Every structure is written in structure tokens, then in C-alpha cells.
Amino acid sequence: MNEQTTVKIKRRLGMWLLTAVILVPCAYGFGTKFNEFIALYRGDAEGAFAISPILNYLLASFGFLLLFFWAAFKGMFHDIERPKHTMLENEATLNRGVPRHLVDLNTRSSGSRPSKHRLLDPSRMQTGNSHEYN
Amino acid sequence: MIDAPGTGSNAPRHESLVDERIVVAYFMIALGYLALSMLAGLLMALQLVRWNPLNGIELLSPGRWRMIHTNVVAYGFLANAFLGALHWAVPRLMLRPVLNRALSWFILSAWQVVILSTGVGIVLGPTLQAQIPALEKLPFSLGAQGLEWGETPVWIDPLALAGLLLVAVNFMAPIVRASGPMYVTAWYFMAAFVWTFLTYAMGNFLPQYSLTGTSAGAVGGLFIHDLVGLFVTPLGWGLMYYFVPILLGKPMWSHGLSLVGFWGLAFFYPLNGIHHFLYTPIPMFLQYGAIVATIAVEMVVATVLVNFFATIWGSGRAVVTNLPIRWFYTGMVFYGITCLQCAMQTTLTFQALIHFSDWVVGHAHLVMFGVFSMWLLGIMIYLLPRIWRTEWYSRTLSEWHYWLSAVGLFVMASDLTLAGVFQGYYWASLLPWDDSVEGSQPFWILRVFAGLAMMAGQGCFFYNIYKTWRKRPFNDAAAEPPTLATGTKSAPSPRASI
Structure with missing residues (x-):
């Protein structure tokens, strides 16, 4: 294994480690809050109103998530400068x-x-x- | 963006892309609304120091003037000025004209009908409806809608929404036709056209027709904040990313970082609005969500500011010598301050102190005038002489315009911020309400003078515009090399038609 490959593997490992450090707590936090939201929705009919702002956010964000992936696959971020x-x-x-x-x-x-x-x-x-x- | 529709001798010319007359028309209309809005603000300020010159005139009551003040500045000044700037920036950036010039002029006219109808509705709507039997039977109110920043009467909302759709179609045409990686400004503009339409529809229709109570309140919170974050902010930053590199003659420090700012805004901003309703019956997880999203946006804002200040690094003298750059970067400093305030405001401890106080009013002025109006005035200062092919009539007046506006705004925002803290402590101490009003008087008096300074600054600008317009040359060929804004008067020359 030459030095260049070793560096590449190290970089990739570092990236995955960093990704895990960021994503795991985020996923845990989101999951907990989402559970709280479901519990509220099931247990309290009045609390269901919380759906409207959440839906607004999810709809808007989902659209932009799709746009982001479209842009990435169209090569919009190649030669980014x-x-x-x-x-x-x-x-x-x-x-x-x-x-x-x-x-x-x-x-x-x-x-x-x-x-x-x-x-x-x-x-x-x-x-x-x-x-x-x- | 990369693939231009033509290169070399086939390259598009500015004249075929930009209709300069509509840019000037939008700017002039916007400045007219700015004057009206400031007058309305002054009347409200005088009311608070117990010297209302219109006292006793029901149709000109302070409550009506306040709504005129906020609506005219948002939809009259900012929207028109943005549309004017977009008619310059979008075609030049995408190297393609807008979809249809006739449509542009139709939108200009239709938008003024929307704004004037809003003004008439706010001032006369309820009175007319009460006095004319035919109008009384209408199933909706002709007056203001009960929604902060969305007081546009309900019967105008569909028209306004149709106008926003036409704006989106007209400007999206050159953007979607372009291929290849897009410059960050195009991303911001594209998002703004979609977001503004959706935000307006959400805020004006959902609480009016389908949601009630706290749910409507939550959506109202999203609306008022998204109006700033998803309509004004993307257009403002998009224009800054366009004009700053051009005026400095060098590219942005990092285009990658600017895209981080854009996508960060897209994903973190939409949930922010509920932070306006902390300590309400809205579930705490939604309130915490809004706080976390706000903190995330602050980080995004930091990347944007770092990018712009890194861009001007090494060219700092431009802030002194280049007037538009000075306006732009002053706006950015105010933007940094306002975002710092925002981070403080969304903490529950701090919110308990400043909610309902003049801190919020100071914050709103810092955002609307200190940031976005400053950027738009800077753009006008750059474009008007260029379109009229002459330098400004007086550099001295331009300097007065800047200093009176910037210092006046700084004093007003600081004064109201401090007033808000005092008011919060008055209320927390459970003293009678009147005590807090008495304690606020010195702050409110100072606010009147700060507002007068800002108005005087705009007076200098209007006079400078008029004199510059008067001395514009008849055509390009007649344009003599100007004295480059030395403040000296040039000899009068024949006029162009713009």
C-alpha cells in the first residue's frame, strides 16, 4: 500500500468519524423530539395543531432537499469557485x-x-x- | 451561468438585456413610498411623546398610521426597490432578458394598485363598510386583516399573490434557461421567488380561513419572520453577492462558503418564526426547535459575514472612497448586530425581559432600515448616475445622506434597545403601567430627533436625485467625462428621456 492510498484511507476514515460525531447526536435529538411530537398528537387532540407549522417546515425543506440533490447530480458544485x-x-x-x-x-x-x-x-x-x- | 447565450460579437449587449426605464421607475416609486412611510413613522413617534398633530381625526388615527408605516415600508419601499434592482441584476447576471418587458410594466402598475388599495383599505375600509349598506353585507372586512405585517385587506390578498406569481415567472425565465453551475446570487433569487409566494400564501390564507387560536398564532409567527428571512433576506444577500464583487473589481473570497450560507438559510430558517411566541401555549418542543434553528442560522450568518469581510480585505479604503460600498458594508455591520440581538432575544431568560418592549421596535428598525434599506439605497446610489450617464450633482449631499441616515438609525436603534430594557425592568418590578410610560418618555423624545435626522438625510438624497436628473446628458455621445463626484456642479446639458 503506497503512501498516497494510506493518506486517502485516513482521510476517508476521518470523514466518516466526523460524520458519525455530528449525525448520531443529531439523529438522537431529532428522534427524541419526534417521539415527543407523536405522543402529543396521540394523547391530546388539541395538540394536533402543532402539525401545521411542522408540515410547513417539512414541505419547504423537502423541496429544497430535492433541489439540493438535483443540483449535486447536475454537477452544480463541481469547480465550485x-x-x-x-x-x-x-x-x-x-x-x-x-x-x-x-x-x-x-x-x-x-x-x-x-x-x-x-x-x-x-x-x-x-x-x-x-x-x-x- | 457558465454557458452564455453568445460570446464575442454575438455576446448580448446591455441595451438588449436591461430596460433602464423600469429600473428608474421602480426606484422613484420606492422612494416616494419611503417618504410616506417615514412620515407615518414620525406621526407615530409624535403620538408617543403626546404631540399628535392629527389628534381627533379618526381616519388618521395613530393605529392606522402605524399600519401604513409598516406596510408601506415593506411592500411599497422594499418590494419596489428590490424589483427595480432585480430588473438590472437578473438579466445581466444570466445574460438573458426577463420573460417579457410588457409583463414587467404590467407588474409595476398592478403592484402599485395592490399597495394603494392596501393603504385605502387600512385607512377607509371599516368606515366605508359601516356607512354604505351594500358594502356592509360583504362577507369579509374591507379594512386591515388582523395579522402583524399582513394587514393587507383580505380582498387584496389573492391579487397580491397573483402579482407575486407573475414576478416569479418573469424573473425565473432567464434563470431556468441558463445551464451550468449557477452563481450564488441566482440561487438566492430563485429561492426568494418561490419562498415569497409560499410565505405570503401561508401567512395570509391559513390563519384567515383554516386555522384558529394558537395554531393560527404559530403560523402567524412563521409568516412575520419568514417575510424577513425568506423574502427580504435572500433578495438582499443575492444583490450583495452581485454588486459587491463588481464594485470592488474582484470576486468573492469563497463561492463555496457563500453556497453554505444559501443552503443553511434554506434548511434552518423556515422553523425560526415560532421564536416570536416563546412562553405561549405552543408546545415547548416547537419553541425549543425554533430556538435551535435560530442558533443554527446565526452560524450560517457568520459564514456570510466572514465571506464578505474577507472579500474586502486589502481593499478597505473602498469604504471611504466608494459610496455604494460604504452603504453596503454599513448594512452588513448592522446585520451582524441585528443577528447578535436575535441570538440574545431567542433565549428564554432574555425574552422574558424584552418581550413587548421597544427593544423589538429597535430591532425591527435595525433590520429594515439599517440593513435592507441601506443596501437598496446603496444600489440606487450606484445605478442612478450610471443610468443617467452623469455623476452625482453633489458629493457633499451624498455624504450628508449617508451620515444622517447611518447615525440617525444607530441612535434610534440604540435608544429603543435601551428603552426596551428599561421597560422590561419596569414591568418586572410590577410598578403601575403608567410608570413605564413616563420612564420611556426621554427615549421616545430622542427617537423623534433620530427619526428627523434620518428624514433629513433622505431629503438630501431626494434633492440630489432631482438635480442629478436635471443635469443628465441628452445621450451617451453627449456625455462628457464627469468630474467623478467631486461635488462640483457641471454645466447644464440637454436631457435624456429616462
Whole structure:
């Protein structure tokens, strides 16, 4: 077994350990409270009103859980930092042809020296994956 | 997001994506409502210091003004300003226009009908119904609905909901058509369109038609909190994630962390609302659930704030030189404070002291003005001169606008927070109620002056807007390089049509 495999196994073990440390108490807490909820529902007809906020929450959360899985399987979280660069590149494209002084209206104050950071300026943007905008 | 509809010479142009006229129209309408809301707030503040200039006029009673104050700021100012900003941000972010420009203008008109009808309903509804026999027979009230933040009369609720559906359809079209990993702003916007619709339906219909008693109260609690957390918050943060990197000229510190913030909000926020009803007959496990969910949201908030402050790290001078950035980051500092307050408020010990007191009023002002209004005003400060192709008429007025708003709000929120603690101890000591009212007077007087300062700040802004609009050039070609907000006046030039 080479060193790389050992590191990989150690990492995986660490991840599962951490997962267990987080999930087991959470599952215990949730289970206990859910039991309490069922007991309340069975024992007290008036207490059944608690269902409405719980259902509201479960419905909303279930929808977002599905969305989360859909996003994960669609690869939305691969190269997770890429969208922040794409957004700025798109802005630069849209600013193309707009006179610089119209894009840069708010970046200096009276009598002060120019800010180091300016609005996105297409002429200064490098293309490709360099992710440099200034 | 990744896959743009065109690149190079085929790349979409700003003019084909953004209808600048509707952005300006939304902003101007929003500012009109802001002025009305602040006037209503001032009247309420004067009532509390026993100097109500409208005393004895039933239709202009303080109870009505209070509802006008809260409804107009939420649905008149914030909603309109958000819609204006979305008409700029969504098409540019997704590189696709909204579904239909005509629909956008229809929504603008319809939403104003909803707001004005709400105002008329609150002020005139019960009186009209009592005096006109035909209206008296209606099976529902024409006046305010008995739901905090949801006083919109019941007959307007279906119209408002239809409006929210149209908003969602109009803005979701460019978002769902995009493929590839989405930027965090798109996630926030997409969620906001769904959440706002569901929250409005839940809060306005369930307690009105199907739930009663404590159950209706629990859902009402979810509604008032979700209105902040699932309507205003995702739109606000979505816009910050969009405008801050653009203005700083560099990307967010961590996009992964920003997604943690988004999904954390999605899963932890919806159960928070019941923390408004601690010590009520709502089962304790639901109250504890709300407290735990609130603490979880505080952790999510910490990730968001860390991300934004890490982004500006090394560019701190932008807070001084760049006005919109200053508004944005001031709002974020207030956001941190308000979330800290929130963590304290949801502890049972603390809640026993401050419930029903002015602490809550101070907290609400800190959130609504200190955070979201500040962000939206910052966005207007960035976009209006850009749309009008000229710099602000006066940098000095812009500075006054900022300082009067920020300091006024800080004084008001601190004052009311302290007043709340005093009131809590008055009540806990079992002194007569009147003693707590007398003890609150100094705080309420200071609140009037803080409010006047904030109003003066907006006065500077309105005048600056008017003068800037007057000096806008006729077209792009005529736009001369401005003096970059030096506060000096430019020579008058022909006007554009916006």
C-alpha cells in the first residue's frame, strides 16, 4: 500500500468519524423530539395543531432537499469557485463599449486619491482562467 | 451561468438585456413610498411623546398610521426597490432578458394598485363598510386583516399573490434557461421567488380561513419572520453577492462558503418564526426547535459575514472612497448586530425581559432600515448616475445622506434597545403601567430627533436625485467625462428621456 492510498484511507476514515460525531447526536435529538411530537398528537387532540407549522417546515425543506440533490447530480458544485469568476467576466463583456467614466462613477471621493480597486474594466481584464480583474 | 447565450460579437449587449426605464421607475416609486412611510413613522413617534398633530381625526388615527408605516415600508419601499434592482441584476447576471418587458410594466402598475388599495383599505375600509349598506353585507372586512405585517385587506390578498406569481415567472425565465453551475446570487433569487409566494400564501390564507387560536398564532409567527428571512433576506444577500464583487473589481473570497450560507438559510430558517411566541401555549418542543434553528442560522450568518469581510480585505479604503460600498458594508455591520440581538432575544431568560418592549421596535428598525434599506439605497446610489450617464450633482449631499441616515438609525436603534430594557425592568418590578410610560418618555423624545435626522438625510438624497436628473446628458455621445463626484456642479446639458 503506497503512501498516497494510506493518506486517502485516513482521510476517508476521518470523514466518516466526523460524520458519525455530528449525525448520531443529531439523529438522537431529532428522534427524541419526534417521539415527543407523536405522543402529543396521540394523547391530546388539541395538540394536533402543532402539525401545521411542522408540515410547513417539512414541505419547504423537502423541496429544497430535492433541489439540493438535483443540483449535486447536475454537477452544480463541481469547480465550485468557477461561477464567481464567470460572473465578473460576463460583467466585463457587458461593460464593453461603455465609456470608462460611466462605469467608474462612484470610486473616488472629493479630494482623495483614487481607489486601488476599480469597477470592472474590460480593457484591464485578462482572458482565460487567470482570474485577474484588476 | 457558465454557458452564455453568445460570446464575442454575438455576446448580448446591455441595451438588449436591461430596460433602464423600469429600473428608474421602480426606484422613484420606492422612494416616494419611503417618504410616506417615514412620515407615518414620525406621526407615530409624535403620538408617543403626546404631540399628535392629527389628534381627533379618526381616519388618521395613530393605529392606522402605524399600519401604513409598516406596510408601506415593506411592500411599497422594499418590494419596489428590490424589483427595480432585480430588473438590472437578473438579466445581466444570466445574460438573458426577463420573460417579457410588457409583463414587467404590467407588474409595476398592478403592484402599485395592490399597495394603494392596501393603504385605502387600512385607512377607509371599516368606515366605508359601516356607512354604505351594500358594502356592509360583504362577507369579509374591507379594512386591515388582523395579522402583524399582513394587514393587507383580505380582498387584496389573492391579487397580491397573483402579482407575486407573475414576478416569479418573469424573473425565473432567464434563470431556468441558463445551464451550468449557477452563481450564488441566482440561487438566492430563485429561492426568494418561490419562498415569497409560499410565505405570503401561508401567512395570509391559513390563519384567515383554516386555522384558529394558537395554531393560527404559530403560523402567524412563521409568516412575520419568514417575510424577513425568506423574502427580504435572500433578495438582499443575492444583490450583495452581485454588486459587491463588481464594485470592488474582484470576486468573492469563497463561492463555496457563500453556497453554505444559501443552503443553511434554506434548511434552518423556515422553523425560526415560532421564536416570536416563546412562553405561549405552543408546545415547548416547537419553541425549543425554533430556538435551535435560530442558533443554527446565526452560524450560517457568520459564514456570510466572514465571506464578505474577507472579500474586502486589502481593499478597505473602498469604504471611504466608494459610496455604494460604504452603504453596503454599513448594512452588513448592522446585520451582524441585528443577528447578535436575535441570538440574545431567542433565549428564554432574555425574552422574558424584552418581550413587548421597544427593544423589538429597535430591532425591527435595525433590520429594515439599517440593513435592507441601506443596501437598496446603496444600489440606487450606484445605478442612478450610471443610468443617467452623469455623476452625482453633489458629493457633499451624498455624504450628508449617508451620515444622517447611518447615525440617525444607530441612535434610534440604540435608544429603543435601551428603552426596551428599561421597560422590561419596569414591568418586572410590577410598578403601575403608567410608570413605564413616563420612564420611556426621554427615549421616545430622542427617537423623534433620530427619526428627523434620518428624514433629513433622505431629503438630501431626494434633492440630489432631482438635480442629478436635471443635469443628465441628452445621450451617451453627449456625455462628457464627469468630474467623478467631486461635488462640483457641471454645466447644464440637454436631457435624456429616462
